[in-house]
Amino acid sequence: MGNTYLWVKALHIVFVASWFAGLFYLPRLYVNLAMVPADSHAERERLLLMARKLYRFSSLLMLPALALGFWLWLGLGVGRGSGWMHAKLALVVGVVGYHHMCRSLMRGFEQLANRRSHRWYRVFNEVSVLLFAAVVVLVVVKPF
Numbered sequence: 001m002g003n004t005y006l007w008v009k010a011l012h013i014v015f016v017a018s019w020f021a022g023l024f025y026l027p028r029l030y031v032n033l034a035m036v037p038a039d040s041h042a043e044r045e046r047l048l049l050m051a052r053k054l055y056r057f058s059s060l061l062m063l064p065a066l067a068l069g070f071w072l073w074l075g076l077g078v079g080r081g082s083g084w085m086h087a088k089l090a091l092v093v094g095v096v097g098y099h100h101m102c103r104s105l106m107r108g109f110e111q112l113a114n115r116r117s118h119r120w121y122r123v124f125n126e127v128s129v130l131l132f133a134a135v136v137v138l139v140v141v142k143p144f
Contacts, residue, residue, distance in 0.1 A: 022058025
């Protein structure tokens, strides 16, 4: 593996951390959007613009994060056949689902169809932190 492995691993970590930074902040924008008064169109549009841009940027970060992760797993054999890797892959599927759920929630704000409170979005915001922590623990500790 050697040098290639270290470069792929380092880039994977950088892109995963960057992707998650977007997933940490995007729901926070939803908290703010859920609190915008109905007559505050300019504030709503500004927050929606920020959310759209952050979602697009996070999506661009997700692609190399996933590609590099698959390269580590399938190309370099990292974790192949390990229980921790199966659990990590399940979490990755969950993170991708969370990412796409963020898009769906954004569409609800765009269509003035949001029915959730800012408190709900505060809890939703913590899901990404729990997913990130679980992935890191699995990769570092390799509990099974």
